[in-house]
Amino acid sequence: MLLLPSPPALAIVTRTLGEYVSAFRHILCRSGPAPKRRADAVLLAANARPNAGGKLAGLTLWGEAAFFPPPRRAYVSLAPPLQRKERQLLFRLKRSGTELFGGPLPNKTTVHELLVRTGEADDLLPYRRPLTSLRDLEEWPFPAAVVKPRAGSRGRGVRLATLSPPYLLWGQDAHGLSFRTAYQRREDLFAALVPDLGGTFLEEPLPLLTPDGRPYDVRVFLLREAACADRPYLLAVVVRLGLRGRFTANLHTGGTPLSFREFARRYPDLGTAERKERLRKAAVRVGALVFRLFPRAWEVGLDFGFRATGEPVLLEVNGTPGRTSLRALGADLPARRLTRLLRLGLSPCAAERYPGSVVGKARARAGRGCPLLRGLSARTKDPYPRETGTIAQTAAGGRERASKGREEGAVVGPWSYREPLAEVGFLGAGRIAEALIAGLVASGTDGGSILVANRTRAERLDELAGRYGVRPVRNVSDLARAPLIVLAVKPKDVPEALSPLRDLLGPEHVLVSLAAGVPLAALTRLVPKAAVARAMPNTAAQVRASATGIAFPAETPSAVRGRVLDLFSRVGSAVEVEERAMDAVTALAGSGPAFLYAALEAMVQGTEGALAPEVALRLARQMFAGAARLWEVDPAPLAEHIRRIASPGGTTERGLAVLRETGALSAFSRAVAAAAERAAEISADVVRFLEGKDGPAP
Known part of the structure; x- marks a missing residue:
């Protein structure tokens, strides 16, 4: 292992050491040897030998294990997908306090939507539309469309679809193999694109062919x-x-x-x-x-x-x-x-750009008197005028323009642009809290930005920290550091849980309650200075498929509504409803999955003696997932989907007749209505309990 007397100023994380060594040799040939003193820059490679430490004229080559002391900052020169050792190396760097720079940007669609939201490059952006259903192809305004995956590299999955005769699909498949297929009918072309629904987008075609036919x-x-x-x-x-x-x-x-x-x-x-x-x-x-x-x-x-x-x-x-x-x-x-x-990486201006960070605190040691900077002579005249303004001002302007484009009450889906999530706190560590945390982490949210507090069972916090990388908070009052707090406790525990936060939450905070039946008026009394909201997600949030209903007070600003909708849209779909509709949301989105599971279990029991239980369960699972997926990409009325399957005199028609004769279909309606009625009763009990009147503890 190579040990340096003090932390290096910059590390370059790469899987192509030879490229950087060759470039550095070229620099030395042009500018002469670097001064003889400790190296200010190192190379890190996760796939290098553990003790592969050596020097090349002031540039130190490090293997994965040569990691002491950690560098003050690191430039990540790794293209996705990252290998396991590379992910481990970056995790070790981050955990040791190293400032990370570079690395891949978000996927193509996210970057494009962000540029659109800023409104500063509209004349340079192509016309795009997410491909979520066949209707998007039918309404496409160009005679052809470029079909691109949301994330990818090396041109994999990029194809040209001509939507007028002759119908062609031309490009590369997901494995990078070139193909060109002609179709007799437009419907056949659309059928070939059905597997791409939801994971691709359409882009306007451009005349990018040379006169001799080369792209x-x-x-x-x-x-x-x-x-x-x-x-x-x-x-x-x-x-x-x-x-x-x-x-x-x-x-x-x-x-x-x-x-x-x-x-x-x-x-x-x-x-x-x-x-x-x-x-x-x-x-x-x-x-x-x-x-x-x-x-x-x-x-x-x-x-x-x-x-x-x-x-x-x-x-x-x-x-x-x-x-x-x-x-x-x-x-x-x-x-x-x-x-x-x-x-x-070695510039002293890093302190101005990242104040208060590890880079800013290491300003004097990182940039001043660096031998590498003195030895480099490849200077280029600045051809561009200096620009005014700061990153914070630009980012704030982009967020303001983005918030203006959000429609209140609209369903927020996976194609909406999402900025990096600020710190969010969870008060409560039960099942629904863990489901939301799992979904947020799966959506790309850094677990370190999630604070979790629990009034009982401190070992539960350690369990979540080990599983998702969240930050456990032993003192509930420390949750006030997070601008958005999710209250995930039982209704009877709400007043006691919020007591330490009452005087700490101000207008800059948003409290979202998952406690069933606790009205917005009661939340406002408990935390009078903070903005409040009610949400009813379900456990499918852990796989980012929750259906969440959210209610706000009438005077809630649109910016607050947008923050809450954005949070829950990361774990599924979120829709704004009136508070009086929350009981129906609880019955349909909260209890509904159990009703569907019960129906599937009954359907599987109908195949006893004909199918092995594991085979029947596998078929039922895929049938349910396929039906939901088909309805998602083709949002026709449910009666129309039923008509397409139920051929006259066929098996489906006879089964539907039995469901109608036995009242099974109306039983589902009564089940949802009964669940909504019970939710209203619980809400009334909660209100009486919070007001100190006689009534059972909810």
Whole structure:
């Protein structure tokens, strides 16, 4: 194991050590040897030998186990998907207090929606629509559509669907294999796209073919100009030229990287000086916006296409762009890239950009007098004017514009853009609380941003911390650090549970109660200064499939409503209802799953003697999941779905007749009504109990 006397200022986490070693050698050849003193930058690789510690002219190579002392900050140069050892390495870095930068951005759809919400790059964005049902294809305004997966790389799953004769599906499948299929009817083409519903989106087609029939696109490599600024530094413009007969131009499918000058020489009509200037201006605009919206991004790769008018269109934003094209265009570009990364990581401006962080506190040691910065000579004149404003102001403006676009009372689904979740506290650690925590963590929320307190059973907090990485809070009053608190206790325990928080919760807090029957008026009396809401999720939240009804007081601001809806939409679908409808929500969404399970159990019992129990259960499970999925992608009336299955004189029709004759169908209606009636009775008991009147404890 390699031991250093003090923490290094910067670590670069990579799986391609050779690339960085070659770039650093190139830097040394240009600028001379670095001063002889301890290294300020190291390389970390999870797949290196445990004791592979060595030095290369001031650049230290570390293996996974050579980890003491931990670096002050680390740049993550890893493209998804991450291997298990890589995830473990990043976890160890974060746990040791290292500031992490770089890494992949959110998926393509999330980044695109964020750019749309800001309203600052509308003229550069293509028309897109999520593909959630066949109706989206029928209403598509273009004669063709590019079908793209929400998340992916190397062009996998990108296809062109022509929606007018001849009907073609052309591109790559999920495994990266190229194909081209023709269909006789439009319905056959739609049927081929049914498996993609819910996981893909449609994008307007662009004329990205050269005169000799080769696909192309343009990738612009940008780096942050300085740690304390958001203006981009344009590193390179690379044209990717694909093979004839292919739809995509990715290098992994046989594409060739070209400089824009070489592309203009081969295709003068496509590589004009006007197009190049438009492209440069567009890249600078988008790069500055991306760097403001993602403060910890140090480099991005922007993929552009062109409309027939020559206007550039942003296709994708990549947080970890492949660098094969950079290396193909010469050793100077990777060296310039590494130079910029070292300057960003060792810059004293990090304290201005991240005040109060580990990086800011290590300002003097990290940047001043660094030998690497003095030894690097690859300087580039700044071609872009300085911009005013801060990241916080830009992010706040984006959130304000996003909140304006939210419709009150609308169902929030998985395609809505979600900003990183702020700290959220849970008061109570029962089943429903754990289901919500599991769903939030599965949605990508950092477990460290979830605070959990429990009035009894302290070992329960340790159990949740070990399972989900949440932060246990021993003192209930410490939950006031979280701006949004979820109350998940029994109704009779609500007054006592909220007593320590009564004077600590102010207008900046939102309290969401899951306690059945506790009215909003009672919550307001218990925490008079905070905003309140009632929510009724179900245990399907743990698989992000909860159906949640939420009620607010009439005077609740739209921003508060948006925060609560956003929280519960991360674990399923959330809809705003009036408080008087919460009893019906409890009966349908809360008790409804049990009714369906009972019906499925009865259906399985009807196959006794014909099917083995495990086979019957497997078929019933998939039947139920398939029916729900079909209704989701094709929201036709339920009576229409029944009509499509029940052929005249067939098996389904006879079974439905038995259900009607025995009153089984009306029994489900009575069951939901009875559950709603019981919910109303419990609500009345809760109100009497909270008011101190005689009545059973709910």
